[in-house]
Amino acid sequence: MVIGDTPISITLTKNELHPDDVMTTHTLTSAENSTGAPTPIAPPIVSTPVERLPFVIESIHDDETDVETGMRLTLNPPFVSIPFNHTLSTTLEEDALAPLFGGVEWAGTRFWAAAQQTIEVLQERKMLLVPKTKRVLELGAGLGVPGICVSEMYDSVESVIVTDSENLLPQLTKNTESLEKVHPAALWWGEDDVSLLSKDGKGWDLVLCCDCIYEPLYGDSWAKLVDVLVQIFSLNDETVALVSCERRKGDRVEDWVILCESKGLVVSMEDRGSEGCEEMQWCEGQRTGKVEVFTVVIK
């Protein structure tokens, strides 16, 4: 299925990337959005050399139509012990796709700079988080890339649950069905009970949540995320949560931090700069082109 009807081709030149980067071209497709929310346009997927990043993610296109049919995720040594190649589906069936345009989950069919930075942070903190990290939960996972990456990058990981809305479950199921350790589940904050996903009631060692705080698109989800985190910490007070945000005007990230702290959570922020944010045309005029990664623990 084609999303929208106006393909736009963007070429990133060497100057806009790291000098060692390959030149990459990606076709963007405009999408309808019946909610009046900012019209999303698919961001480019930047091919980045393995020596700089723990992973490479590239668009796969149909040769004849040039429509994107999926993405290829590659992890290579030394970031993993055995090379890992995985194909991700970004093409939902018509009946699964339709509700996305009545809602706001379309963004969950793309890969975002905040997810890229989270994977880099996972690599940087590997020594700190392995061997303690056995059980992982990803919230608002979209394609599920950070959850899939941590299952391959951390030898200690036994299981990862990647969650998002019911409408995105077919995509998450396709993207994880060949992976032994990664399991999809529907979880919509404010409606579903996260503790039901913890079979033994002991919660998770690590929780990931990338690019899910943006009020113009997701309303008060940011406040509901705080409730979900509080519930997660009530199951296991040693949980570490990494919450990453690509900053956009009016996102309410500062209010999210204040609300977290008012509920006894300790939040520290790392400014990750703007890598991965290049040339995206989503939320034009609202993006600051900057990614922040928050580490959240309980007092």
Ligand SMILES: C[S@@+](CC[C@H](N)C(=O)[O-])C[C@H]1O[C@@H](n2cnc3c(N)ncnc32)[C@H](O)[C@@H]1O
């Ligand atoms: C911009 S996408 C990010 C997807 C992916 N994490 C990434 O960074 O590539 C935001 C995701 O947050 C999810 N989300 C927003 N509000 C949510 C809520 N209340 N409960 C669960 N997921 C939510 C959306 O469905 C969407 O998949």
